[in-house]
Amino acid sequence: xxxxxxxxxxxxxxxxxxxxxxxxxxxxxxxxxxxxxxxxxxxxxxxxxxxxxxxxxxxxxxxxxxxxxxxxxxxxxxxxxxxxxxxxxxxxxxxxxxxxxxxxxxxxxxxxxxxxxxxxxxxxxxxxxxxxxxxxxxxxxxxxxxxxxxxxxxxxxxxxxxxxxxxxxxxxxxxxxxxxxxxxxxxxxxxxxxxxxxxxxxxxxxxxxxxxxxxxxxxxxxxxxxxxxxxxxxxxxxxxxxxxxxxxxxxxxxxxxxxxxxxxxxxxxxxxxxxxxxxxxxxxxxxxxxxxxxxxxxxxxxxxxxxxxxxxxxxxxxxxxxxxxxxxxxxxxxxxxxxxxxxxxxxxxxxxxxxxxxxxxxxxxxxxxxxxxxxxxxxxxxxxxxxxxxxxxxxxxxxxxxxxxxxxxxxxxxxxxxxxxxxxxxxxxxxxxxxxxxxxxxx
Amino acid sequence: xxxxxxxxxxxxxxxxxxxxxxxxxxxxxxxxxxxxxxxxxxxxxxxxxxxxxxxxxxxxxxxxxxxxxxxxxxxxxxxxxxxxxxxxxxxxxxxxxxxxxxxxxxxxxxxxxxxxxxxxxxxxxxxxxxxxxxxxxxxxxxxxxxxxxxxxxxxxxxxxxxxxxxxxxxxxxxxxxxxxxxxxxxxxxxxxxxxxxxxxxxxxxxxxxxxxxxxxxxxxxxxxxxxxxxxxxxxxxxxxxxxxxxxxxxxxxxxxxxxxxxxxxxxxxxxxxxxxxxxxxxxxxxxxxxxxxxxxxxxxxxxxxxxxxxxxxxxxxxxxxxxxxxxxxxxxxxxxxxxxxxxxxxxxxxxxxxxxxxxxxxxxxxxxxxxxxxxxxxxxxxxxxxxxxxxxxxxxxxxxxxxxxxxxxxxxxxxxxxxxxxxxxxxxxxxxxxxxxxxxxxxxxxxxxxxxxxxxxxxxxxxxxxxxxxxxxxxxxxxxxxxxxxxxxxxxxxx
Numbered sequence: 001x002x003x004x005x006x007x008x009x010x011x012x013x014x015x016x017x018x019x020x021x022x023x024x025x026x027x028x029x030x031x032x033x034x035x036x037x038x039x040x041x042x043x044x045x046x047x048x049x050x051x052x053x054x055x056x057x058x059x060x061x062x063x064x065x066x067x068x069x070x071x072x073x074x075x076x077x078x079x080x081x082x083x084x085x086x087x088x089x090x091x092x093x094x095x096x097x098x099x100x101x102x103x104x105x106x107x108x109x110x111x112x113x114x115x116x117x118x119x120x121x122x123x124x125x126x127x128x129x130x131x132x133x134x135x136x137x138x139x140x141x142x143x144x145x146x147x148x149x150x151x152x153x154x155x156x157x158x159x160x161x162x163x164x165x166x167x168x169x170x171x172x173x174x175x176x177x178x179x180x181x182x183x184x185x186x187x188x189x190x191x192x193x194x195x196x197x198x199x200x201x202x203x204x205x206x207x208x209x210x211x212x213x214x215x216x217x218x219x220x221x222x223x224x225x226x227x228x229x230x231x232x233x234x235x236x237x238x239x240x241x242x243x244x245x246x247x248x249x250x251x252x253x254x255x256x257x258x259x260x261x262x263x264x265x266x267x268x269x270x271x272x273x274x275x276x277x278x279x280x281x282x283x284x285x286x287x288x289x290x291x292x293x294x295x296x297x298x299x300x301x302x303x304x305x306x307x308x309x310x311x312x313x314x315x316x317x318x319x320x321x322x323x324x325x326x327x328x329x330x331x332x333x334x335x336x337x338x339x340x341x342x343x344x345x346x347x348x349x350x351x352x353x354x355x356x357x358x359x360x361x362x363x364x365x366x367x368x369x370x371x372x373x374x375x376x377x378x379x380x381x382x383x384x385x386x387x388x389x390x391x392x393x394x395x396x397x398x399x400x401x402x403x404x405x406x407x408x409x410x411x412x413x414x415x416x417x418x419x420x421x422x423x424x425x426x427x428x429x430x431x432x433x434x435x436x437x438x439x440x441x442x443x
Numbered sequence: 444x445x446x447x448x449x450x451x452x453x454x455x456x457x458x459x460x461x462x463x464x465x466x467x468x469x470x471x472x473x474x475x476x477x478x479x480x481x482x483x484x485x486x487x488x489x490x491x492x493x494x495x496x497x498x499x500x501x502x503x504x505x506x507x508x509x510x511x512x513x514x515x516x517x518x519x520x521x522x523x524x525x526x527x528x529x530x531x532x533x534x535x536x537x538x539x540x541x542x543x544x545x546x547x548x549x550x551x552x553x554x555x556x557x558x559x560x561x562x563x564x565x566x567x568x569x570x571x572x573x574x575x576x577x578x579x580x581x582x583x584x585x586x587x588x589x590x591x592x593x594x595x596x597x598x599x600x601x602x603x604x605x606x607x608x609x610x611x612x613x614x615x616x617x618x619x620x621x622x623x624x625x626x627x628x629x630x631x632x633x634x635x636x637x638x639x640x641x642x643x644x645x646x647x648x649x650x651x652x653x654x655x656x657x658x659x660x661x662x663x664x665x666x667x668x669x670x671x672x673x674x675x676x677x678x679x680x681x682x683x684x685x686x687x688x689x690x691x692x693x694x695x696x697x698x699x700x701x702x703x704x705x706x707x708x709x710x711x712x713x714x715x716x717x718x719x720x721x722x723x724x725x726x727x728x729x730x731x732x733x734x735x736x737x738x739x740x741x742x743x744x745x746x747x748x749x750x751x752x753x754x755x756x757x758x759x760x761x762x763x764x765x766x767x768x769x770x771x772x773x774x775x776x777x778x779x780x781x782x783x784x785x786x787x788x789x790x791x792x793x794x795x796x797x798x799x800x801x802x803x804x805x806x807x808x809x810x811x812x813x814x815x816x817x818x819x820x821x822x823x824x825x826x827x828x829x830x831x832x833x834x835x836x837x838x839x840x841x842x843x844x845x846x847x848x849x850x851x852x853x854x855x856x857x858x859x860x861x862x863x864x865x866x867x868x869x870x871x872x873x874x875x876x877x878x879x880x881x882x883x884x885x886x887x888x889x890x891x892x893x894x895x896x897x898x899x900x901x902x903x904x905x906x907x908x909x910x911x912x913x914x915x916x917x918x919x920x921x922x923x924x925x926x927x928x929x930x931x932x933x934x935x936x937x938x
Binding site for chain 1: 529835837850852853854855856857858859860861862863864865866867868869870871872873874875876877878879880881882
């Protein structure tokens with residue numbers, strides 16, 4: 001069943017796929033056929049248990065922005081303190097060479113998907129042929145069918161000490177509500193190391209739908225540090241899926257700061273495919289107003305002596321709703337796996353809601369696996385202490401809330417960048433203190 | 444970090460399979476002590492399910508018209524429902540037309556004295572005191588054999604203090620006003636697929652009523668026995684504790700060894716009014732199937748307690764070692780202010796057994812508290828899942844929940860899973876959940892072995908320690924039985 005949301009996008013996709021031959025045409029046609037067949041996920045879909053798609057399904061977005069190339073963008077929007085290396089900028093889903101900064105650096109390829117599709121399409125056949133067979137993956141299917149551009153970042157084997165790569169995704173004001181689809185590829189060669197900032201910003205007041213699917217592959221002994229700073233416009237809807245596959249001894253460290261958007265869904269799917277590979281995830285969402293953020297982590301231990309270490313914090317104020325799903329699966333034979341997950345949340349208002357769902361699926365016995373989840377309030381004793389030192393109630397609350405969130409990013413080495421994230425979160429913390437009766441032991 | 448995690452601390456290394464494992468191999472042919480069949484003439488309904496069957500059961504039990512209508516409404520609703528598939532279970536197709544919905548010993552017994560020796564022997568063999576031994580044991584028992592209750596002990600003694608303890612059929616006849624008021628008020632007929640089926644065809648079960656202010660003078664107990672082949676057991680238990688009343692209730696179950704999968708779809712409803720206290724303990728030992736996963740009971744049960752009154756308390760304790768498939772979530776609806784719900788569970792699966800069990804704690808009233816302690820042990824090729832919901836509704840200010848789920852894996856081919864759902868809508872609530880999964884640590888095993896403890900005994904010792912938190916909650920007689928059962932179930936799990 002096609003819906004108001006899907007119909008125009010499927011129609012656009014059909015015209016797009018019409019002119020395409022070869023494997024890419026087939027992959028896109030297949031995704032379109034799946035979309036036309038399954039439509040939006042059913043209301044009782046487990047993957048969408050806490051995030052209703054009903055409102056979104058009734059909205060019609062126009063695909064792409066034909067004026068994207070000419071839109072003027074405030075330079076301040078792009079800037080990120082402490083980050084001045086190579087930069088790739090996309091505005092409303094279109095690449096903007098004029099805003100980007102690409103200097104030739106040995107061993108580091110910075111391209112766009114459309115460039116690579118023209119020059120060396122077959123090198124992308126692997127990742128782009130990924131098919132999404134679960135009807136719940138409706139946005140990943142849309143991305144497969146519609147994404148024609150996106151960042152392609154590749155590091156040659158053994159290259160280290162590269163400058164921090166700044167990837168900027170901007171939702172700029174347009175006259176219509178539009179949807180953009182971008183496909184990102186990050187490939188880190190054997191023994192290489194790379195640092196990337198994925199930076200989402202938006203001009204306020206503009207409702208649009210963004211869809212970014214990033215596929216990450218880290219080869220043996222490689223390492224990727226990915227910082228996601230998401231500060232999109234509070235009227236935007238954003239779907240992100242970050243998929244990663246780690247080879248032997250590879251490492252992925254991700255830090256996700258979720259501050260903006262009206263509606264956010266972030267799927268994070270990591271496969272520890274090689275022995276001794278390691279995944280670290282730190283994240284925080286700070287929500288207010290009517291914001292809705294749903295983070296869905298899915299980590300699979302598929303090799304021996306692999307490790308994952310996940311720490312997420314959530315803050316929900318006013319009428320917002322925060323959802324965290326953290327699933328860890330240990331495959332049969334993945335002995336020596338070590339999986340740790342912690343999810344702590346602060347619920348600051350009687351109209352807000354937190355839903356947390358840590359999941360363990362263990363099929364091997366030589367494992368250490370543990371998860372913990374809490375929902376509660378600030379420690380009354382700590383508040384009292386701070387007030388006794390002369391802080392106002394509001395200052396005390398802000399300070400403690402920030403400290404609570406900080407675990408997600410206090411390991412960022414770049415001081416200017418860390419302070420920027422600090423400021424970003426502080427700005428979002430509750431201004432007025434809502435008093436409510438709280439009894440019993442502190443959180 | 445919890446105990447179980449600390450055990451797993453040292454770097455994992457391979458344990459060489461100990462030589463001379465004959466006793467273990469032998470033990471692999473695990474005995475199921477309760478697997479015999481009692482040869483007794485029964486009165487069974489031919490297999491099949493339709494409105495006629497529902498009417499027949501109702502008529503057979505001499506039920507009033509409202510009860511027949513209640514059953515029929517449930518049946519008609521059931522027809523519109525589809526079997527749920529969300530659990531992490533592989534369930535063979537169930538053909539509801541091949542099940543006989545009523546089976547009872549042919550003769551009618553006026554009192555326990557008339558119950559034939561074969562039946563008394565059956566319960567004796569199972570260690571359930573029905574006769575003179577009952578006096579010594581000091582536990583009042585309602586024995587349910589296939590579809591009907593064959594006898595309830597201590598009825599008179601209980602009646603003296605105002606406690607009603609009888610079979611559900613008898614309750615519908617003698618206390619229709621109470622049954623009508625409370626039946627289906629906790630688990631409505633349309634609640635879920637198996638509850639709807641149960642509402643339509645339930646044949647018997649236990650009824651307990653503890654009047655205001657009465658503390659039940661003895662433990663009450665029901666013993667469920669499936670005997671006949673090709674039958675399902677659909678019993679219904681209703682326990683009502685009025686203001687300030689308190690009761691402790693025990694439930695046990697066994698079935699003969701058969702190659703078929705028999706369905707057990709029960710409904711248990713608990714109602715606790717102001718200041719009432721209900722403790723419900725289960726030791727479930729239905730036939731689990733053989734080591735190749737053939738046969739065994741499908742145990743699909745809806746158990747729910749309603750803390751309707753302020754300061755009421757419901758405690759569920761379960762030890763689940765039997766059944767081919769266990770699928771149940773004993774829950775508490777914490778409606779009354781300051782009410783308390785607790786769930787303590789040990790679920791053990793071995794060979795090809797599957798379990799998807801846990802609890803739901805729905806916090807509605809203010810200052811409600813719940814505690815969940817769930818221990819899962821999986822061995823052989825079994826799959827053991829904890830699934831639980833903690834929901835804090837908007838009005839539940841000051842609500843508090845603590846959940847701890849630990850899983851122990853014994854062997855390389857089993858799985859242990861945890862699926863908690865936490866939904867919080869009140870900022871005055873505090874919810875904590877933690878879970879761990881590990882195997883028995885090599886260090887612990889090595890220590891025990893070095894002290895001269897045999898491998899099997901060492902496992903049993905460690906598992907016992909792992910489950911201690913839950914066993915402590917069981918009434919004494921049950922704790923001993925549960926421990927024995929666990930040892931027996933784990934036979935052959937090591938090696």
